[in-house]
Amino acid sequence: MKHLRILTYVAEVARHGAIRRAAERLNITPSALTRQIQDLEYELGTPIFERVAQGMRLNAAGELLVRHIRDQLSDLERVRSQIADLSGVRRGHVALACSQAFVNHVVPDEVEAYRAQFPQVTFTVQVRDHIQAVAALTQFEADLALVLQPPPSADLQVLFSCNQTLCALMRAEHPLARETGPVRLRDCLVHPMALPDRSLAIRHHLDDALARKGTPLRPTIESSSLEFLRNLVLREDAVSLQVPSGIPDDPRLRHRPIDARDLAPMTLILGQLRGRTLPVATAKFADRFASSLHQRYGADPA
Amino acid sequence: MKHLRILTYVAEVARHGAIRRAAERLNITPSALTRQIQDLEYELGTPIFERVAQGMRLNAAGELLVRHIRDQLSDLERVRSQIADLSGVRRGHVALACSQAFVNHVVPDEVEAYRAQFPQVTFTVQVRDHIQAVAALTQFEADLALVLQPPPSADLQVLFSCNQTLCALMRAEHPLARETGPVRLRDCLVHPMALPDRSLAIRHHLDDALARKGTPLRPTIESSSLEFLRNLVLREDAVSLQVPSGIPDDPRLRHRPIDARDLAPMTLILGQLRGRTLPVATAKFADRFASSLHQRYGADPA
DNA sequence: AATGGCTGTTGCCTGATTTGCAACGGGCCA
DNA sequence: TGGCCCGTTGCAAATCAGGCAACAGCCATT
Structure with missing residues (x-):
């Protein structure tokens, strides 16, 4: 999507805290990047980054804007997925953060089963500890998290949970x-x-x-x-x-x-970011995953 | 905001149902417009308009996209307003749709009072009948509606209501x-x-x-x-x-x-689109308006 | 059946915008 | 103090959006 070039620029600079590093990731020059950000700040009428010796740090306005940008990118992804769904092909991408304990068979089995039916759906599976997995959700780096004993968090919406002895x-x-x-x-x-x-x-x-x-x-x-x-x-x-x-x-x-x-027993939880509407492909996968976990490990005690 | 040029193009074509009319409103030529839309459709991998003899009509994918666009434009406005609020100045815009009955003193008094305190806030006041006023909310053409006897609608969230004999x-x-x-x-x-x-x-x-x-x-x-x-x-x-x-x-x-x-008695209602988060300036105005109506006309019976 | 008016679309050209390259100035640390 | 990283700027090249004019298709009126 061409038109949100600038938005991804801002998001990338915010993530890396430096124009040069972000520029490298984006395959453009720092000069192009700095200018885009200056233009945007001019349009907003206020800086969104604090220039420090080590690079760029978001200020309060920037925090607001970046949150909006992330919401919007995620929402657009959802819409695109819905649109693809209209034409019958289920396309989309699922980003899953899971604990190490699930890379053996739980996650691979599930991904395989889903891809057998919808080969157009792509996956990224990040292995993270329980704290980082939830953080990945809030950073929009993951759509779903499968973890043991996640820290209690208002951001985490539980889709399935069960006990593991x-x-x-x-x-x-x-x-x-x-x-x-x-x-x-x-x-x-x-x-x-x-x-x-x-x-x-x-x-x-x-x-x-x-x-x-x-x-x-x-x-x-x-x-x-x-x-x-x-x-x-x-x-x-x-x-x-x-x-x-x-x-x-x-x-x-x-x-x-x-x-x-x-x-x-420990608690196993499949969750997503609270309040987020997932793309169709992702939502469908989450749905199946939850019911498949239900079959394997019994009732959701919630 | 430069980057959402294309989005406003789509929204305008959707509204007018014709490229030439939309182009006129946008002060560009039809050729530029048709090309932008073709590019976007190419990016999405699917048409979003149905070409009919009378012009352009949104297809199902287009409906989804336009809804997203409207949400997003409105959300960005909210963010900009929040950002302006950080620097102490309350800026923003309030779009109000009201019945004819309120153009005498109710609305002008309120707008005057609000602008006396926040002169940076701008207003548009559209006079519409009760049906069209609610439609204006759902079309994102108005943030607030002040009407008599609005049709019951799930989209209308009542902020204040009272009886008028x-x-x-x-x-x-x-x-x-x-x-x-x-x-x-x-x-x-x-x-x-x-x-x-x-x-x-x-x-x-x-x-x-x-x-x-x-x-x-x-x-x-x-x-x-x-x-x-x-x-x-x-x-x-x-x-x-x-x-x-x-x-x-x-x-x-x-x-x-x-x-x-x-x-x-008839029912007077101040309402907004359900589920929408209004920009700070607009929300603040709605708040004051509701309490000022409360003072004038007594308790909210809801 | 023909015509005039409407629609969106296309080729070609121009002007604006974006980008890359290279150089500059400033803070930080060894 | 020298090296390193940072963001920024001037200038030139590339890319992109826009305008103009012409075209094809549909439809209603003549």
């Missing part, structure tokens, strides 16, 4: 794998623990629970990568703690839920 | 002017009646009431101009029926309310 994860030869069914946390703690680090919601949840009990937590291995932890568990008799939706279907792995007396 | 209006020398206080309708009907015609809500209200009673109505003079009727009443012993808010403060005129047994 943490599971002890070990290799098939592990002593704990001889039995099935719930396992007590204390029985896990006698083994070397391979735990998510504090960048992940699982660890926060665990720390909170243990802090209340006064049990000290001494992980043998910490990592920000669930995949790394799983690979490690395959190599020694360590135990990891992960949510069921994040555990791949691997015959060499076993998992048993942690006894409900030891750990409360 | 119809009054018999006559010159000071008229026999009916010898008394004050309520007057029965039958006492009016023995005199020549100078009534609003069916383009005005007052007449509809009157016709409805009389149709229920079976009383035939034989107006001696009909007019779409309340002002004309008043001028006529000054010249002979005719009686007109008008709402109090439309009667000027003229020593040569007298008015007496119609007895409540004969005619139900």
Whole structure:
């Protein structure tokens, strides 16, 4: 859309806080960019950026304008999607921010299923922690977020939620794998623990629970990568703690839920930015995703 | 705002249903206009107008787009107004559609009072009948509407409403002017009646009431101009029926309310388009207007 | 059936706007 | 103090929107 060139310019400068960096991203020269912004400021009758030594920072007027610009770009996307929908082809783009736990099968399965029916729909999937995922929604960098234990936020509108019981994860030869069914946390703690680090919601949840009990937590291995932890568990008799939706279907792995007396379940949430009307393709995908999660993990307790 | 040139082009063509007429309004040539629209349609990947012999008609995609354009223009106006507000000056524009009955003192008084405090705020006041006034809101041609007996509409959000009792209006020398206080309708009907015609809500209200009673109505003079009727009443012993808010403060005129047994009061409504966020200046004006109407005409019965 | 009036559209040209290039001045930090 | 990054400016090239005039199609009136 040609006519909103200037608007994307402003948005990009606001994002990068510098004309030169923004110009590079936009494939134009800084001079063209600075002039466009000057023109716009002249039209508005007020500066929208504060010129500081390090670059450009939005002022109050700029904040208002940028919010409008983002709303508008998103709204136009919605309209275009609706228009494409009129001619029968479902086109569009879905930007999803999700926690690491869902890159195994939850998200890929869903994307595959949707694309099988509507191949014209494109996807971007960003892996972010629970805090950043919600931030991505408010920044219009993502349309949907699938996360564990998101921070309470007025901006987050829940489309689906359910409980996820943490599971002890070990290799098939592990002593704990001889039995099935719930396992007590204390029985896990006698083994070397391979735990998510504090960048992940699982660890926060665990720390909170243990802090209340006064049990000290001494992980043998910490990592920000669930995949790394799983690979490690395959190599020694360590135990990891992960949510069921994040555990791949691997015959060499076993998992048993942690006894409900030891750990409360975590909350899985699919959400969007409150008040935003999503493009048809995105809304449809969100809809299906919610009902598919419902089938997998049971009723939405909300 | 330079960048939405194309959008205003589309809106104008949609409004006039013809490129040549729209081009004239926009002070450009039809060729420039047709090319802009072709470019836009190319960008969207679909036509937005149906070419018919009589000109251009929006198709379904165009309807969606035009709605988006109107929303966006209105939203930008709101943002600009907010930005101006940051620097302390209250700037902005108020577009009001009102019934003829209010051009005497209600609206001019209010506009004058507001402009005395915020001279940077500009106004357009369109006189429309009750139907068209509501239409003006939905077409984004007006921000506010002040009307009598508006048609029930989901698009109309009431900001203030009150009752207006119809009054018999006559010159000071008229026999009916010898008394004050309520007057029965039958006492009016023995005199020549100078009534609003069916383009005005007052007449509809009157016709409805009389149709229920079976009383035939034989107006001696009909007019779409309340002002004309008043001028006529000054010249002979005719009686007109008008709402109090439309009667000027003229020593040569007298008015007496119609007895409540004969005619139900009419409803005066100040409203805006439902769901629309008005620019600060407009919202502030609407606010004041509502409370000023409250002072003049009493409580909002809603 | 022909004509005149309306519609949108197209080719060609001109003027305005936008962009790129290169250079400049200013703040910051080693 | 020198190097580096920042935004900005003058000037020239490229791009784009606009105007003019001509054209084809539809429709009602003659």
